[in-house]
Amino acid sequence: MSESTHLHHDHAATPSPAAFRLARAEGNERLRGSGELFESFFALDAAAYQAGALPVTTKELLGLVVSVMKDCEECVYYHLERCDEEGVGRDEVLETLQIALVAGGSVTVPLLRRAMSFMSQLPRLGAS
Amino acid sequence: MSESTHLHHDHAATPSPAAFRLARAEGNERLRGSGELFESFFALDAAAYQAGALPVTTKELLGLVVSVMKDCEECVYYHLERCDEEGVGRDEVLETLQIALVAGGSVTVPLLRRAMSFMSQLPRLGAS
Amino acid sequence: MSESTHLHHDHAATPSPAAFRLARAEGNERLRGSGELFESFFALDAAAYQAGALPVTTKELLGLVVSVMKDCEECVYYHLERCDEEGVGRDEVLETLQIALVAGGSVTVPLLRRAMSFMSQLPRLGAS
Amino acid sequence: MSESTHLHHDHAATPSPAAFRLARAEGNERLRGSGELFESFFALDAAAYQAGALPVTTKELLGLVVSVMKDCEECVYYHLERCDEEGVGRDEVLETLQIALVAGGSVTVPLLRRAMSFMSQLPRLGAS
Amino acid sequence: MSESTHLHHDHAATPSPAAFRLARAEGNERLRGSGELFESFFALDAAAYQAGALPVTTKELLGLVVSVMKDCEECVYYHLERCDEEGVGRDEVLETLQIALVAGGSVTVPLLRRAMSFMSQLPRLGAS
Amino acid sequence: MSESTHLHHDHAATPSPAAFRLARAEGNERLRGSGELFESFFALDAAAYQAGALPVTTKELLGLVVSVMKDCEECVYYHLERCDEEGVGRDEVLETLQIALVAGGSVTVPLLRRAMSFMSQLPRLGAS
Numbered sequence: 001m002s003e004s005t006h007l008h009h010d011h012a013a014t015p016s017p018a019a020f021r022l023a024r025a026e027g028n029e030r031l032r033g034s035g036e037l038f039e040s041f042f043a044l045d046a047a048a049y050q051a052g053a054l055p056v057t058t059k060e061l062l063g064l065v066v067s068v069m070k071d072c073e074e075c076v077y078y079h080l081e082r083c084d085e086e087g088v089g090r091d092e093v094l095e096t097l098q099i100a101l102v103a104g105g106s107v108t109v110p111l112l113r114r115a116m117s118f119m120s121q122l123p124r125l126g127a128s
Numbered sequence: 129m130s131e132s133t134h135l136h137h138d139h140a141a142t143p144s145p146a147a148f149r150l151a152r153a154e155g156n157e158r159l160r161g162s163g164e165l166f167e168s169f170f171a172l173d174a175a176a177y178q179a180g181a182l183p184v185t186t187k188e189l190l191g192l193v194v195s196v197m198k199d200c201e202e203c204v205y206y207h208l209e210r211c212d213e214e215g216v217g218r219d220e221v222l223e224t225l226q227i228a229l230v231a232g233g234s235v236t237v238p239l240l241r242r243a244m245s246f247m248s249q250l251p252r253l254g255a256s
Numbered sequence: 257m258s259e260s261t262h263l264h265h266d267h268a269a270t271p272s273p274a275a276f277r278l279a280r281a282e283g284n285e286r287l288r289g290s291g292e293l294f295e296s297f298f299a300l301d302a303a304a305y306q307a308g309a310l311p312v313t314t315k316e317l318l319g320l321v322v323s324v325m326k327d328c329e330e331c332v333y334y335h336l337e338r339c340d341e342e343g344v345g346r347d348e349v350l351e352t353l354q355i356a357l358v359a360g361g362s363v364t365v366p367l368l369r370r371a372m373s374f375m376s377q378l379p380r381l382g383a384s
Numbered sequence: 385m386s387e388s389t390h391l392h393h394d395h396a397a398t399p400s401p402a403a404f405r406l407a408r409a410e411g412n413e414r415l416r417g418s419g420e421l422f423e424s425f426f427a428l429d430a431a432a433y434q435a436g437a438l439p440v441t442t443k444e445l446l447g448l449v450v451s452v453m454k455d456c457e458e459c460v461y462y463h464l465e466r467c468d469e470e471g472v473g474r475d476e477v478l479e480t481l482q483i484a485l486v487a488g489g490s491v492t493v494p495l496l497r498r499a500m501s502f503m504s505q506l507p508r509l510g511a512s
Numbered sequence: 513m514s515e516s517t518h519l520h521h522d523h524a525a526t527p528s529p530a531a532f533r534l535a536r537a538e539g540n541e542r543l544r545g546s547g548e549l550f551e552s553f554f555a556l557d558a559a560a561y562q563a564g565a566l567p568v569t570t571k572e573l574l575g576l577v578v579s580v581m582k583d584c585e586e587c588v589y590y591h592l593e594r595c596d597e598e599g600v601g602r603d604e605v606l607e608t609l610q611i612a613l614v615a616g617g618s619v620t621v622p623l624l625r626r627a628m629s630f631m632s633q634l635p636r637l638g639a640s
Numbered sequence: 641m642s643e644s645t646h647l648h649h650d651h652a653a654t655p656s657p658a659a660f661r662l663a664r665a666e667g668n669e670r671l672r673g674s675g676e677l678f679e680s681f682f683a684l685d686a687a688a689y690q691a692g693a694l695p696v697t698t699k700e701l702l703g704l705v706v707s708v709m710k711d712c713e714e715c716v717y718y719h720l721e722r723c724d725e726e727g728v729g730r731d732e733v734l735e736t737l738q739i740a741l742v743a744g745g746s747v748t749v750p751l752l753r754r755a756m757s758f759m760s761q762l763p764r765l766g767a768s
Contacts, residue, residue: 013535023653027753034756037431037738044424045746048230053219058186062193062224066231067747069197071583071711074750091181096190098549102176103194105361106557107579110586113539116546141407151269155369162372165354165559172552173362195363199327199455202366226421233745234429235451238458241411244418279397283497290500293482293687300680301490304614309603314570318577318608322615323491325581327455330494347565352574358560359578432742437731442698446705446736450743453709475693480702486688487706489617525663583711610677618685619707622714625667628674 014118020077049082057088061096068100068108068115076111077118084122093125142246148205177210185216189224196228196236196243204239205246212250221253270374276333305338313344317352324356324364324371332367333374340378349381398502404461433466441472445480452484452492452499460495461502468506477509526630532589561594569600573608580612580620580627588623589630596634605637654758660717689722697728701736708740708748708755716751717758724762733765 015023031038049059060082067075083093097115101108120126143151159166177187188210195203211221225243229236248254271279287294305315316338323331339349353371357364376382399407415422433443444466451459467477481499485492504510527535543550561571572594579587595605609627613620632638655663671678689699700722707715723733737755741748760766 024753027757028749030756031749031752035734035738037428038741040428040431041741041746044421044428045230047421047424048223048227052223053217054189054223058189059223059227061182061186062190062227063231065190065194066197066227069194070231070747072747072750075747089181094547095176095180095182095187098547099176099187099190099194101361101550101553102173103191103198103361103363105357105359105364106553107359107582107584107587108361109540109543110584112543113536116542117539152369155373156365158372159365159368163350163354165556166357168556168559169357169362172549172556175549175552198363200363200366203363222419226419229422229425229745231745231747233741233743233748234425235454235456235459235743236745237412237415238456240415241408244414245411280497283501284493286500287493287496291478291482293684294485296684296687297485297490300677300684301614303677303680304607304611308607309601310573310607314573315607315611317566317570318574318611319615321574321578322581322611325578326491326615328491328494331491345565351560351564351566351571355560355571355574355578358557359575359582429742432735432739436735437729438701438735442701443735443739445694445698446702446739447743449702449706450709450739453706454743473693479688479692479694479699483688483699483702483706485617486685487617487619487703487710489613489615489620491615492617606675610675613678613681618681619710619712619715621668621671622712624671625664628670629667 014114014121015077017077017081017118017121020074020118021081024074024078057083057086057092060086060088061092064093065096065100065103068097068111069104071108071111073111073114076115080115080119080122080125084119084125087124090119090125093119142205142242142249145205145209145246145249148202148246149209152202152206185211185214185220188214188216189220192221193224193228193231196225196239197232199236199239201239201242204243208243208247208250208253212247212253215252218247218253221247270370270377271333273333273337273374273377276330276374277337280330280334313339313342313348316342316344317348320349321352321356321359324353324367325360327364327367329367329370332371336371336375336378336381340375340381343380346375346381349375398498398505399461401461401465401502401505404458404502405465408458408462441467441470441476444470444472445476448477449480449484449487452481452495453488455492455495457495457498460499464499464503464506464509468503468509471508474503474509477503526589526626526633529589529593529630529633532586532630533593536586536590569595569598569604572598572600573604576605577608577612577615580609580623581616583620583623585623585626588627592627592631592634592637596631596637599636602631602637605631654717654754654761657717657721657758657761660714660758661721664714664718697723697726697732700726700728701732704733705736705740705743708737708751709744711748711751713751713754716755720755720759720762720765724759724765727764730759730765733759 028042032042049056049063051059060079064076064079064083067079080093097112101112156170160170177184177191179187188207192204192207192211195207208221225240229240284298288298305312305319307315316335320332320335320339323335336349353368357368412426416426433440433447435443444463448460448463448467451463464477481496485496540554544554561568561575563571572591576588576591576595579591592605609624613624668682672682689696689703691699700719704716704719704723707719720733737752741752
């Protein structure tokens with residue numbers, strides 16, 4: 001492999017779910033250890049996604065659409081993983097991404113391409 | 129009423145749902161009449177919110193959270209009205225706004241204040 | 257007119273071009289008088305829109321589409337006025353707004369409604 | 385005053401500090417009463433601006449620049465008021481707005497015009 | 513090549529046009545196959561960039577400036593390629609990027625660096 | 641190392657400060673050579689961060705928080721480096737990032753993870 005090749009990351013490539021989970025966990029751990037306010041914010045974030053009047057599945061779809069709208073690539077991967085764990089159906093995810101596309105326009109397309117690529121690696125959503 | 133007063137719109141005030149509906153309808157009509165592409169886009173937007181794997185209620189909550197994240201005040205009012213029409217519960221709306229707040233941070237607060245004010249004027253969500 | 261009415265600004269209403277021009281000029285004057293860096297920035301901004309390899313008309317359309325994408329209402333009005341002054345055709349403006357809509361999605365619609373409303377007040381673009 | 389006039393809010397006008405404070409307080413009160421998560425978020429937000437390694441004055445300038453970058457008009461007014469209360473100098477505020485302008489570009493100008501207009505109404509920053 | 517090196521993608525590096533085209537085409541194909549709405553959106557997007565009152569070259573420059581403003585790296589590469597194919601001049605591209613810089617401020621600089629790097633690899637724009 | 645592996649850049653990895661500095665300098669040089677307006681903009685940007693009523697350290701923290709709010713990864717690295725050079729304390733940086741988190745919400749977390757990772761490589765901020 002040439003020097004010049006390895007410097008160019010593939011712009012359609014996405015991390016493996018396992019690699020992503022590990023890197024995310026390490027990074028969050030570092031933040032949590034950097035001050036009480038970070039710790040409190042993470043707790044608040046977790047609370048917002050707990051089941052309440054809305055089920056966890058709906059909340060994860062809300063988190064997913066938010067992540068696309070804010071162009072937050074790693075947030076998209078995280079909520080796709082959570083959707084997979086909670087048994088959200090593939091069609092439900094696709095309809096959510098369609099709302100993101102119509103609401104956010106063509107500038108969301110590159111992130112939607114990555115979302116589809118990441119989703120294809122997930123045990124349930126990738127198999128369906 | 130003094131000249132200087134009426135120039136300052138109240139930054140917490142929100143339009144009445146009736147006035148908003150009328151102004152929005154007129155503006156959309158004008159856009160629709162300004163080229164086929166506008167018309168096609170509106171059709172696509174409507175299609176994205178039709179019932180499918182996800183019920184209309186969930187899609188309207190997706191539209192609501194998107195609107196807060198993109199700081200689109202009139203989009204927020206529109207989706208709150210649609211939630212009201214579709215019988216979405218007040219607690220479901222509030223949990224959706226909480227996800228918006230945690231995901232989008234304190235800069236979403238002014239729009240959340242307006243959302244609450246507008247919601248208080250809606251027949252069902254305002255009464256509950 | 258009741259107190260409660262005048263506090264609610266009409267969300268489809270747009271300023272008159274004359275009122276907008278005056279308020280904008282006063283505000284810019286105040287910024288220019290507040291430090292050399294403001295003055296220099298305004299000069300740089302003016303330079304970017306001068307005729308060069310691209311004609312002024314194309315540059316004003318670039319400024320217009322940028323303004324929609326950044327949800328900058330007053331920037332939209334300004335570039336519409338400049339388009340009007342430079343004799344840009346109504347169809348050219350509409351095609352530019354269509355690109356903004358497809359690129360930025362449905363969250364751009366409220367600002368596009370205002371753009372249409374403001375444009376209808378302009379001497380050339382409003383008459384055509 | 386004609387009907388058509390009062391519907392057009394002056395796009396360079398800003399609320400009076402007193403009116404703004406009242407509307408903001410009422411809106412925040414409503415949010416705080418709408419669920420524990422809102423209350424917790426407000427507490428976290430307040431904690432972030434407490435004196436620590438950085439003095440309150442610097443933190444308010446950080447809040448101000450953030451508010452311009454996120455195009456949050458009411459956030460700008462709030463942090464200008466806090467700067468005024470904490471005795472931040474006018475030149476310090478102006479240099480902060482200059483960083484916002486250079487970092488965020490010409491699309492920040494309309495909000496900077498409003499910031500200057502609001503600031504002129506503040507007891508200390510407006511007098512200097 | 514060490515493990516630690518290959519994990520760090522070069523932050524100034526850009527994909528080769530050929531690799532980018534391939535990855536983009538595959539990703540879009542996947543989206544198109546995931547629901548009628550995606551297909552319809554792509555058709556609408558293509559329609560917006562067809563020649564009309566404005567020539568294709570101007571529309572591609574509009575697409576380019578939009579892409580910088582929305583910080584959409586792959587959109588920038590796509591519209592640069594289209595500009596290259598349509599024979600847009602290098603100076604026209606540079607003046608468009610200058611408007612993006614002044615309008616969007618210094619936070620656009622990293623993407624402009626990548627745009628310049630990608631452009632240098634294009635057959636016409638890179639040679640001039 | 642497999643082909644498929646090296647295409648996936650580690651989403652928590654950050655460039656080394658030395659590699660980043662080099663790539664950034666080369667890219668900026670290319671922009672500066674592409675037109676007078678780029679050159680003038682860089683000069684204006686440099687002027688905004690000069691010591692004035694506010695010390696350089698405060699201005700670099702303003703630049704840092706702006707960079708997080710605009711999701712500008714390379715801007716974050718640049719201002720962290722400048723903070724390191726100017727002797728800004730680690731706690732001052734952390735409090736600035738906390739304001740960014742509360743103001744911008746959970747969608748800023750991925751960039752904050754990278755900021756922490758990059759900071760750990762800096763001579764002063766990484767050692768403390």
